[in-house]
Amino acid sequence: MPGAAPLRIDSDGQRTYTIGELADEFGLTLRTIRHYEDEGLLAPARDGMNRVYGHRDRARLVLICRGKRLGFSLADIKEFLTLYDGSDGQVRQMQHLQALTRRRVSALERQLADVQQTLAELHRIDARITDHLTQHLRRHGIDETSTREDKNL
Amino acid sequence: MPGAAPLRIDSDGQRTYTIGELADEFGLTLRTIRHYEDEGLLAPARDGMNRVYGHRDRARLVLICRGKRLGFSLADIKEFLTLYDGSDGQVRQMQHLQALTRRRVSALERQLADVQQTLAELHRIDARITDHLTQHLRRHGIDETSTREDKNL
DNA sequence: CACGTACCTTACGTTTACGTCAACGTAAGG
DNA sequence: CCTTACGTTGACGTAAACGTAAGGTACGTG
Incomplete structure (x- = not known):
């Protein structure tokens, strides 16, 4: 029996996500999510080497995906994200x-x-x-x- | 003085367009319109070497532009055009x-x-x-x- | 007749948005 | 200790959608 996934939590009691979890949830590849980071659309925290995504990152991913469905370039979406910040x-x-x-x-x-x-x-x-x-x-x-x-x- | 443009007409009395006219009208480059032809989205008639666009081609161009604004790929749009045909x-x-x-x-x-x-x-x-x-x-x-x-x- | 303008083809270059290895680290479980 | 799962950083590859020469043709005009 696999045992339920342990739901990662950070020091402030906030739910966090691994890159794999987000990839599954949004139907993206790890490469794609890292690419968004390279392009400055995401800036997750780190636990050692590993990326740790929080609420904000997840929300940004929602916007990124929507922007993409709407046919905007990553550059457009980046500009776009500043509107929400x-x-x-x-x-x-x-x-x-x-x-x-x-x-x-x-x-x-x-x-x-x-x-x-x-x-x-x-x-x-x-x-x-x-x-x-x-x-x-x-x-x-x-x-x-x-x-x-x-x-x- | 330039004299008004002579409004090209084909043998059936139908108004036709040059590639330059369409490029101006739709805000595209010649290269782009030729590219659409390379990709099979357009198939204008010819007068010798020169492309001659008619109603149908112009209508397709409208759909192509709209498709692009909607973020579809040229391949998608091509499929799409068959719906109209x-x-x-x-x-x-x-x-x-x-x-x-x-x-x-x-x-x-x-x-x-x-x-x-x-x-x-x-x-x-x-x-x-x-x-x-x-x-x-x-x-x-x-x-x-x-x-x-x-x-x- | 040279010039400009508008068209043509061929072909290589460019940007965007990732894909696809390769090589490695780390933590859990048998 | 070994495997498996999941993560990491490069670095090169690639498909789409044109851009950008480079060079040729055809027509009308001063």
């Missing part, structure tokens, strides 16, 4: 962050429109195909399965 | 296209959620920054411009 800093810097935020908002609003439009088109396509298929069924018999081999892809 | 083909193939369509729809719905969530968070950040800035203004004077140098980032 913000809340302190000098006035000029805050204004800069706000400018960044608003640019990002514009981009995302555009993207939102793109997604919605594409979804609408795909639904039309789906309906069209369904139409064709049901009409085909009406004209010919009910059998059509396993007549031909699957095409190469 | 569809409407003919054998039953098995139609079913395959419908499967593709629905997978794509799922991905986009996920993306839609991502975008909306990110937008909401960014709006919160924006508001937070505005708060900080206005409170700062209340406490100190109205002047704040050019007090300190910009921080490194």
Whole structure:
């Protein structure tokens, strides 16, 4: 019997994670997570040589993954992460962050429109195909399965 | 004086476009558009050596650009384009296209959620920054411009 | 007729985002 | 002590999506 995993805790009683745990959870490779560190997107603590990830790191990974799904580059995402760190800093810097935020908002609003439009088109396509298929069924018999081999892809 | 551009027309009276015109219109380089052709996303007609783009090509370019903004690879987009071409083909193939369509729809719905969530968070950040800035203004004077140098980032 | 402009091809270079070894450390368990 | 699991640091490889010459063709114009 394997015995439940021991849930790593740090000196302040906070739950921590190993790189392997995060990799499993987020469906990333170790290499990928280390790469994010190389690129300055993560900066986990260390226990000797080993990386120790906390709440904050985990939250950043969530944002990184989302950013990637949205098609942003790691560099973009890095800039992006500073927006979440913000809340302190000098006035000029805050204004800069706000400018960044608003640019990002514009981009995302555009993207939102793109997604919605594409979804609408795909639904039309789906309906069209369904139409064709049901009409085909009406004209010919009910059998059509396993007549031909699957095409190469 | 340059004289208005002569609006190229093909033998069927259909408006056509040169690669340069499309590049300008879509904000792409010639190289990029040719690359899409190399990858099989476009297949313009030819006038001797020169590429001649018609309605269909232009429409595909619209979809390509949108796909790219949505973070899809050219390979994805190519698959994607076949969905729009569809409407003919054998039953098995139609079913395959419908499967593709629905997978794509799922991905986009996920993306839609991502975008909306990110937008909401960014709006919160924006508001937070505005708060900080206005409170700062209340406490100190109205002047704040050019007090300190910009921080490194 | 030389020049500019717009197009073409071929081909190597570049950036991003990791993959893929290689070689090694360490702690747990049989 | 040996194995297994999990971690570490280089360092080189690679696929995608173009960039960037370098050089050639074709057309219209001063």
